[in-house]
Amino acid sequence: MQQLKNLALLSLTLLASAALAQTKQVMGVSIPSADHGWTAGIVYWANQTKAELEKQYPGLTVIVKTAKDSNEQANQIQDLSAVNKINALVILPQESAPLTRPVGNLQKKGVFTVVVDRALTDPTAQNAYVAGDNPGLGKVSGEYVGKTLGGKGNVVVLRGIATVIDNQRVDGFESVLKAKYPNVKILDKQYANWNRDDGFKVMQDYLTRFPKIDAVWAQDDDIAVGVLKAIQQAGRSDIKFVLGGAGMKEMIKKVQDGDPLITADVTYPPTMIRDAMRLTAKSIMTKTAMPKSTIIPSTLVTKSNAAKFYYPDSPF
Amino acid sequence: MTTQPGEAQVTPRPSALARLGSLGPLLGLGALMIVATLLNPDFLTLSNLSNVLTRAAFIGIIAVGATFVIISGGIDLSVGSMAALIAGSMILIMNAVSPGVGTFGIIALGMLCALLIGAGAGLLHGTVITRGRIEPFIVTLGTLGIFRSVLTYLSQGGSISLGNDLSDAYSPVFYGKLLGIPIPILVFAAVALLGGLILNRTRYGRYVQATGSNEQVARYAAVNVTQVKIITYVIQGLCVALATLLYVPRLGSASPSTGLLWELEAIAAVIIGGTALKGGSGRIWGTVVGAILLVTIENVLNLTSIISVYLNAAVQGVVIIIVAFMQRGKKVG
Numbered sequence: 001m002q003q004l005k006n007l008a009l010l011s012l013t014l015l016a017s018a019a020l021a022q023t024k025q026v027m028g029v030s031i032p033s034a035d036h037g038w039t040a041g042i043v044y045w046a047n048q049t050k051a052e053l054e055k056q057y058p059g060l061t062v063i064v065k066t067a068k069d070s071n072e073q074a075n076q077i078q079d080l081s082a083v084n085k086i087n088a089l090v091i092l093p094q095e096s097a098p099l100t101r102p103v104g105n106l107q108k109k110g111v112f113t114v115v116v117d118r119a120l121t122d123p124t125a126q127n128a129y130v131a132g133d134n135p136g137l138g139k140v141s142g143e144y145v146g147k148t149l150g151g152k153g154n155v156v157v158l159r160g161i162a163t164v165i166d167n168q169r170v171d172g173f174e175s176v177l178k179a180k181y182p183n184v185k186i187l188d189k190q191y192a193n194w195n196r197d198d199g200f201k202v203m204q205d206y207l208t209r210f211p212k213i214d215a216v217w218a219q220d221d222d223i224a225v226g227v228l229k230a231i232q233q234a235g236r237s238d239i240k241f242v243l244g245g246a247g248m249k250e251m252i253k254k255v256q257d258g259d260p261l262i263t264a265d266v267t268y269p270p271t272m273i274r275d276a277m278r279l280t281a282k283s284i285m286t287k288t289a290m291p292k293s294t295i296i297p298s299t300l301v302t303k304s305n306a307a308k309f310y311y312p313d314s315p316f
Numbered sequence: 317m318t319t320q321p322g323e324a325q326v327t328p329r330p331s332a333l334a335r336l337g338s339l340g341p342l343l344g345l346g347a348l349m350i351v352a353t354l355l356n357p358d359f360l361t362l363s364n365l366s367n368v369l370t371r372a373a374f375i376g377i378i379a380v381g382a383t384f385v386i387i388s389g390g391i392d393l394s395v396g397s398m399a400a401l402i403a404g405s406m407i408l409i410m411n412a413v414s415p416g417v418g419t420f421g422i423i424a425l426g427m428l429c430a431l432l433i434g435a436g437a438g439l440l441h442g443t444v445i446t447r448g449r450i451e452p453f454i455v456t457l458g459t460l461g462i463f464r465s466v467l468t469y470l471s472q473g474g475s476i477s478l479g480n481d482l483s484d485a486y487s488p489v490f491y492g493k494l495l496g497i498p499i500p501i502l503v504f505a506a507v508a509l510l511g512g513l514i515l516n517r518t519r520y521g522r523y524v525q526a527t528g529s530n531e532q533v534a535r536y537a538a539v540n541v542t543q544v545k546i547i548t549y550v551i552q553g554l555c556v557a558l559a560t561l562l563y564v565p566r567l568g569s570a571s572p573s574t575g576l577l578w579e580l581e582a583i584a585a586v587i588i589g590g591t592a593l594k595g596g597s598g599r600i601w602g603t604v605v606g607a608i609l610l611v612t613i614e615n616v617l618n619l620t621s622i623i624s625v626y627l628n629a630a631v632q633g634v635v636i637i638i639v640a641f642m643q644r645g646k647k648v649g
Contacts, residue, residue, distance in 0.1 A: 034473020035572050043473060162626065188621050191628070195573040196475075200566065201371060205618030208364045209356065222475075222571075229567055233491055234363075250477075315474035 024059045025284050028080035029277060030073055030091045033066035034315075036194070037222055038246060041270030041316030042092060049274040057285045062277070070098040081106050088112040088284050090276050097121050112284060116276045128283075130276035130294045132268045134165050137219070137298040138172020140266050141243055144300055145173075145215055146181030148241065148263070153214030154185050156206045158192040158199060158223050169219055169245075187213065192223045199226025207234045215241055221248035221265065228261060247301065247309055248316055256306035265301040267309060270316055272296050341589050341605045344639035348609065352616040359619060366498055368615050369608065370490075373504035374399075374559045376607035378578060379585040380511040381555030383603045384548040385452075386586050387515070389528040389595030390445065392549065393456040395556050396578035397463035398437050402560040403570035404467045404476045406430045411479050419485040426486075426564075430557045437463070438553025442546030460579070468572045475571035483568035490565040500562045504604075507558060512600040524548060528595030585610055588639055609639065 029050070034040035043066060050062040063084055067073035073094050080086045089111050093099040096118045104125035107113045115126040123129070145155060157173070160166040170189065177184050187210050192198040199218060206213065207230060216231075216239060218224040224244030231239055239261065244251055247267040254262040275296060283290035301309050352359040359365075378395050385392050410426040417425070441459065445452045470476065478486065492499050515521040523544045526534040535541050564570070587593055588609060589602025613632050617623070623631060 035468060037474045037571065040471075040473030159625075190618055190625055193573075195576075196567050196569065196571065197574070201614070202618055204367050204371075205364075205615060208358050208361065208367065209619050225569070226567060315472045 024061070025057075025088070026061045026063065026084055026086045027053075027088045027090065027277070027280060027284065028077065028084060028086035029062060029064045029273075030077050030080065030089065031064070031066055031273065032073075032092060032094050033068045035068070037248060037316045038268075038270055041314055042273050044314050044316070045271050045274045046277065049277045053277060053281045057281060060281060060285055062281075067094065070094040074099060074102040077102055077106060081109060081111060086111060088114065088280050090114045090116060090273070090280050092116040092273060093118050093120070100125055112280070114276055114280045114290070116273055128279070128290045128292055128294070130272060130279065130296070132272050132296050133298045134168040134268070135172040136295075137245055137266050137268050138169040138174075139176050140298050140300050141169075141217055141219065141245065142173040142176030143180070144264055144266070145217055145243060146177055146184050149181070149184055149214055151181045152183040153240075154187050154210065154212055155215045155217055156187050156203075156210065156213055157189040158202055158216070158218045158220075158227065159189055160191070160194040160220055160223075162191065166219075173217060173219070192218070192220075192226070194220050194222055196222050196226040199223035200230050201226075203227040203230035204234070207231070207236060211238075213239050215239065215243070217243050219243075219245045221246045221251040224251065224262070231261070245298075246316075249311055249314060252301060252306050252310045255301055255303055256310060258303055263302070265306075265309075267299045267301060269296065269309075270314075340642040341602055341609060341639055344588075344635075344642055345605050345609045345612065348612055348616070348635065352612065352619070355616065355622070356619045359616065364615070364619075366501065368611055369501045369504070370498050371615075372608045372611040373500035374563055375578060375581045375585055375610065376504050376604055377507050377555050377559040377562075378552075379582040379589075379603045379607050380507050380600055381552035382582045382586050383511065383589075383591055383598050383600055384515065384524055384551050386583070386591055386593065387528045387595055387598040388524045388545055388548045389531065390452040390545060390548060391456065391583070392441065392552050393453065393579045394437075394441070394459040394463055395552065395582055396575035397460045397467070398434065398553065398556045399560050399563065399575035399578060400570060400572070401437075401463040401467045402430050402433050402557055403564050403574055404470050405433055406560065406564060407476045407478050407568075407570055408470065410482055414479055414482060419482065422482060423486050427561050430560055431554060434553035434555075434557025434560070435550050436553070437556075438550035439546065441553070442549035445549070446542040446545050464572065467570065467574075471571060473572060475569045477569040478564065483565070486565040487568070488565070490562055503558065503562060507555065508600055508604045515598075515600055520544070520547070525597060529597065581610055582607075584636060588636060610636075 029046050031042050031046055032039045034043045046064045050064050053062055054060055065076050067076050077089060089106055091103060100120040100122050103113050103120060107125055112127050114128045114130060116130050117132060119129055120126050159170060190202045192202045216227055218227050221244040224242050227242050241263045242261050243264060245266045245268060247265055247269050251262060251265050255265050279290050382392060406426045406429055409429050410422050413422055413425060441455055444450055444455050489499060494502055523539045526539055527541050527544050531541055585606035586603050588606035591598025591602060613635050617628050617631060
């Protein structure tokens with residue numbers, strides 16, 4: 001009996017899908033595999049949004065693929081086009097340069113291409129671009145640090161990994177300080193590689209070297225975790241606050257709970273993949289144009305608005 | 317197993333001259349410390365020196381194990397990934413049993429599990445390498461990938477964090493002091509002493525050197541080479557687990573970036589310390605100095621800003637090569 005029922009159900013579904021064939025669209029999503037907190041957030045939000053969009057648009061199939069490097073990602077999008085016959089591709093490239101041509105090839109075959117976070121070196125290969133705002137993250141942070149210190153004080157900076165992203169953030173930060181808060185002095189800038197262990201080590205050495213530090217700009221929440229431990233160990237009370245970045249849920253929670261050192265955070269949200277997927281789905285399903293470029297601003301999170309940025313189920 | 321008397325002859329005691337000449341790494345460290353103090357007098361403060369030694373404890377303890385593996389003619393590339401996996405598993409286990417047992421019991425259980433995982437991983441390496449007859453480079457390169465991706469899977473790419481109460485209860489293991497000395501430094505010293513004793517004062521230690529120096533001869537001398545090798549990997553695994561026991565309470569979390577490139581630092585510490593990469597002979601105190609030297613370079617670079625931060629890795633490379641050269645020059649002389 002049960003089998004018969006299943007069979008009937010199956011044939012019904014088949015009939016239904018045949019009827020929907022005209023409006024059926026396939027969207028491929030190619031993202032880096034979860035190798036650190038932020039990319040883990042990307043993978044989480046991509047899968048969440050897949051479920052949400054497939055429910056919202058019955059004719060839409062979303063395929064999410066992760067890749068550990070550019071090479072694997074290039075093969076992957078080829079397969080997405082050849083095997084899965086995708087109509088649209090949302091890609092967060094591992095690296096811009098090596099993926100520019102593979103994405104361009106898909107576009108020539110008629111796939112609508114949307115690039116997230118890292119723009120291709122040849123912008124004509126992307127139909128649309130959705131990204132966070134790295135210089136903005138630096139500027140918002142600089143503004144907060146300058147203002148909170150009342151325009152005067154000593155700041156140490158912990159950088160990420162030597163990349164364009166890191167440079168844009170630091171340049172943004174310094175430009176605001178130079179223009180608006182010339183009495184805020186940057187004591188030093190060392191690389192902490194966007195991880196907790198290096199954040200701890202670099203901060204320990206800053207504490208040895210500088211007897212008076214007013215604020216720390218760690219620009220990343222993982223680095224900030226290490227910084228907090230180092231300050232706690234040294235038992236120093238001169239530091240007024242530590243500003244991270246990205247919007248890791250543990251840090252947002254601290255801001256929300258009124259932590260004495262983590263008074264704010266600046267977002268660089270992995271939810272940008274959700275925004276990109278939503279915009280793309282809307283564009284292909286309703287046949288409307290999608291904005292050529294969408295920049296998701298970096299927002300200052302303080303105690304008053306932290307609840308809006310707290311996602312307890314996300315791994316990040 | 318029967319053993320032959322007189323195996324001590326396998327490694328004759330080095331002559332007084334060679335012993336003096338082998339002080340290369342120590343001289344290197346001394347020179348570096350003088351330069352560091354000239355650049356920033358804060359280097360010699362008690363708190364900074366204790367920071368440096370505490371940091372050196374992680375790599376140092378692992379490197380003591382690596383000294384055994386390398387002297388026996390093997391290599392273990394997986395130590396960084398193994399540390400990450402042990403840290404992650406340990407935290408997950410402790411969080412899982414959190415309700416019920418008392419805090420002290422949970423921490424003891426977590427530590428025991430860590431040591432078991434470490435020893436188990438070492439046993440696996442040793443067995444596959446000796447009984448499976450696969451090159452250690454390949455076996456441990458394989459597990460390097462396996463261990464880290466299992467951790468990444470367990471953590472979903474994010475981080476695994478110890479519960480707040482547990483984290484507070486466990487933190488004295490890293491932050492605590494005994495007689496004014498941070499605990500990681502004491503553990504490091506104990507491991508190094510024990511390692512030195514085993515290597516230089518026991519039959520097993522001499523077997524390790526004999527195996528690395530000439531495996532065939534050792535076999536003819538009725539040394540159970542297979543067993544000797546397997547045990548070196550178990551020692552390595554235990555050392556990694558011990559280092560992890562000290563690492564976890566520092567940040568109370570493990571992530572896919574935990575222990576990244578520790579294998580290279582550990583091997584570098586061993587070689588800087590004067591152990592031959594091809595095996596046969598080596599010394600624990602050299603390894604200890606090597607580990608401290610590596611951490612000191614990094615510390616000095618953070619304490620000064622005369623060199624562009626873009627060149628940090630280059631400075632490290634230059635110092636490592638100079639120290640290795642000093643050691644080589646002395647030996648020839």
